Each structure stands twice: as C-alpha cells, then as structure tokens.
Amino acid sequence: MSLTLNLAEQLISRPSVTPEDAGCLQLLTERLQPLGFVCEPMDSGPAEFRVQNLWSKRPVAPAQQAQAAIKTIVFAGHTDVVPTGPLAQWKSDPFIPTHRDGKLYGRGASDMKTSIAAFVVAVEEFLAATPAPLLNIAFLLTSDEEGPSVDGTKVVVEQLKARGETMDYCIVGEPTAVKRTGDMIKNGRRGTLSGKLTVRGIQGHIAYPHLARNPIHEAVPALAELSATRWDEGNAFFQPTSWQMSNIHGGTGASNIIPGAVVIDFNFRFCTESTAEGLKKRVHTVLDRHDLEYELQWTLGGQPFLTTPGDLVEAVQQAIAAETGLTTELSTTGGTSDGRFIATICPQVVELGPPNASIHKIDEHIAIADIEPLKNIYRRTLENLQAQAVAASA
Numbered sequence: 001m002s003l004t005l006n007l008a009e010q011l012i013s014r015p016s017v018t019p020e021d022a023g024c025l026q027l028l029t030e031r032l033q034p035l036g037f038v039c040e041p042m043d044s045g046p047a048e049f050r051v052q053n054l055w056s057k058r059p060v061a062p063a064q065q066a067q068a069a070i071k072t073i074v075f076a077g078h079t080d081v082v083p084t085g086p087l088a089q090w091k092s093d094p095f096i097p098t099h100r101d102g103k104l105y106g107r108g109a110s111d112m113k114t115s116i117a118a119f120v121v122a123v124e125e126f127l128a129a130t131p132a133p134l135l136n137i138a139f140l141l142t143s144d145e146e147g148p149s150v151d152g153t154k155v156v157v158e159q160l161k162a163r164g165e166t167m168d169y170c171i172v173g174e175p176t177a178v179k180r181t182g183d184m185i186k187n188g189r190r191g192t193l194s195g196k197l198t199v200r201g202i203q204g205h206i207a208y209p210h211l212a213r214n215p216i217h218e219a220v221p222a223l224a225e226l227s228a229t230r231w232d233e234g235n236a237f238f239q240p241t242s243w244q245m246s247n248i249h250g251g252t253g254a255s256n257i258i259p260g261a262v263v264i265d266f267n268f269r270f271c272t273e274s275t276a277e278g279l280k281k282r283v284h285t286v287l288d289r290h291d292l293e294y295e296l297q298w299t300l301g302g303q304p305f306l307t308t309p310g311d312l313v314e315a316v317q318q319a320i321a322a323e324t325g326l327t328t329e330l331s332t333t334g335g336t337s338d339g340r341f342i343a344t345i346c347p348q349v350v351e352l353g354p355p356n357a358s359i360h361k362i363d364e365h366i367a368i369a370d371i372e373p374l375k376n377i378y379r380r381t382l383e384n385l386q387a388q389a390v391a392a393s394a
C-alpha cells in the first residue's frame with residue numbers, strides 16, 4: 001500500500017472536527033521527530049475552544065547554518081475538518097476511510113489530510129536521498145483553519161515573528177486543483193473587508209412624511225452609487241475588486257411607519273490594486289457626499305497577498321510539469337486561506353493540493369490516482385529548491 005495513502009487514512013480515521021485535533025498532530029510528531037524535526041506544540045485559545053498548533057522544524061546541520069544560501073521551506077496545513085452534515089446521507093462513515101470506484105472517501109480526504117500525508121512522505125523520501133540538504137524544512141500545522149481561525153496559524157505566525165524566525169518559501173496544502181492534481185495552484189488570494197452600515201433617519205407616521213426622515217430613501221442613492229463604482233481594474237493576477245451587499249434590514253414590520261434606521265451589511269473582496277484603508281476612505285466619501293447620518297463598523301478579514309513568479313513558483317511549476325505533464329495555471333480566485341497570515345512573514349507563498357470539487361460536501365473524497373502525483377510533486381519541489389541552493393552556494 002502507498003505510504004501516503006496509509007498515512008492519509010490514519011489521519012482521516014481521527015475525527016478532528018474544528019477545533020479538535022483528535023491526535024493527528026501527535027501522530028505527525030511521532031513521524032517527524034525521527035527525521036530530525038524539533039516539534040513545538042503552540043496551543044492557543046480558551047479551554048472551551050482550545051486550538052492545537054504545531055511548529056516543527058528540521059534545521060540544516062550546524063556546519064551549514066552560516067551559508068547565505070540556506071533557505072527555509074515551510075509546509076502549512078490544517079488537521080481540522082468541517083462537520084460531516086447528516087450522517088445518514090454519507091454512503092460510508094466519514095471517519096472510516098473507505099475505497100470505492102478508485103476513490104478514497106472520508107471527511108478530510110481532500111481538505112486537507114491527504115496533502116499533509118503527502119508532504120510528510122515527500123520529506124521522508126527527500127531526506128532518504130539527500131540526508132544533509134541545504135534547506136531548512138518546517139511544518140506549520142493547526143487544528144483551526146475551518147473555524148474562527150483566531151488561535152491557529154495567526155497566533156503561530158505572531159509567535160514566530162516575535163522570536164525572529166524567518167521563512168523563505170511556503171506551500172499551503174489546500175485543495176487547489178480543478179480536475180487533476182497539478183492543474184491549478186494559487187499564488188495569491190484576495191483580501192476581505194466587511195462593513196456594517198447603519199443609516200439613521202427619524203421614525204414617523206407614513207402619512208406625515210414631512211414630520212419624519214426616511215433613512216431608506218436617503219440611503220438608496222448612496223448604495224446605488226457604491227454598487228456602480230469600479231474600484232479598480234484588477235491586474236495580471238487578480239480580478240477587479242468587488243463590492244457586494246449581503247443584507248439590508250429596515251422597517252418595523254408595520255406598513256404605516258417610516259423606520260428610524262436601516263442597516264446594510266456589505267463586503268469587499270479586494271485585490272492588490274486597492275488597499276483596505278483606501279477602500280474605506282472612498283466609501284466614507286460617498287456616504288458623506290450624500291449627507292447621510294450614519295455609523296459604519298469595519299472588519300478586516302484578511303489582506304490580499306500575491307506571490308509573483310520567482311524561485312518557489314518556478315520550482316513548483318517545474319515539478320508539476322515533470323510529474324504530471326500538466327502546465328499548471330496560476331490563480332488567485334476563491335475564498336481566503338491561512339496563506340493570508342503566512343504571507344506576513346514569508347515572501348513566497350503558494351497553495352498546492354488535490355482537486356477541490358468535493359470539499360465540505362457529503363461523501364468528500366479524493367481519487368486514489370491523485371495521491372501519488374501530489375506526493376511526487378511535493379518531493380520534486382524540495383529537490384528543485386535543493387538544486388537552487390546547491391547552485392547558489394557553489
């Protein structure tokens with residue numbers, strides 16, 4: 001049996017619904033320590049929502065540490081999974097890895113326990129062939145990526161920054177492929193910025209509008225202007241920034257009352273052509289110009305990040321081409337990921353994992369045929385980075 005498949009199954013059989021880790025990190029620690037990894041638990045959060053994190057690093061031999069060419073590659077991922085949904089709808093128990101029609105079924109099969117297993121086995125194979133690489137290798141793993149993501153990767157990155165830890169390359173194992181492992185990777189993600197806008201008027205009888213002030217009427221022209229605004233044009237890597245309203249609440253329920261307030265929720269998904277501060281300012285300018293009486297609460301969910309083609313993207317693209325024959329597509333679409341936190345400490349971050357068509361669904365699965373190529377792509381990426389390091393130190 002494939003070592004990657006075997007380890008993936010061991011992880012899937014641990015029911016680690018956020019923030020539970022269910023022993024996944026312990027299993028991985030036992031696997032990494034014999035390879036020379038120093039494993040540091042960095043758990044965080046209150047007792048009722050305790051998040052387990054692991055920072056595990058294998059430094060190069062002391063004699064090589066002074067070399068300028070030594071870089072650090074980090075594999076980042078999460079052991080937690082989303083809830084199963086109605087168990088009766090699953091064809092097999094989501095926490096008993098099951099094979100059917102060439103696929104491995106189980107919660108976390110594609111998001112993202114197989115990626116973790118693949119990277120561990122890739123490192124094992126790489127170190128067996130290259131016992132003293134010119135690369136520091138590390139794992140940053142958390143049991144809260146699918147939940148609030150407050151005590152997970154974010155906290156580990158803050159602690160690593162505080163003690164001066166650096167990294168050069170990071171591969172996040174999120175499922176990024178469309179049809180086959182390797183056909184798409186993410187080299188960036190959009191940022192997310194939410195606003196809760198309360199526009200105030202004066203409540204009154206609908207038959208006496210001159211004695212009231214209708215906040216819905218006052219808000220509508222401003223909202224129309226905001227929805228028609230072109231925030232930027234995007235760029236070679238990103239779609240243009242988008243602004244969308246998600247909720248409007250106004251009115252008392254009675255049809256003869258002008259309400260006193262209307263509340264509008266909206267969200268920006270923004271690219272690297274705009275900044276959160278710049279977007280906030282532009283929204284305020286529109287609201288002020290329409291003379292609204294309003295309050296606006298902002299929540300910055302994540303900054304955008306972009307890794308332009310360089311050492312890491314090249315190493316990954318070459319590895320994908322060599323292992324699968326595919327020319328991978330670089331993409332920045334989709335929701336946020338923990339890449340947003342890692343990008344604040346690591347200049348080059350890419351996300352690379354198996355197809356994502358079944359993630360978070362009933363009967364989540366991964367095609368068995370996608371598993372070995374994923375491990376091989378990870379291993380060859382390490383080999384490519386090692387070759388770059390050797391060339392740079394020559």
Ligand SMILES: [Zn+2]
Nearest residue numbers: 111112174175
């Ligand atoms: Zn995930």
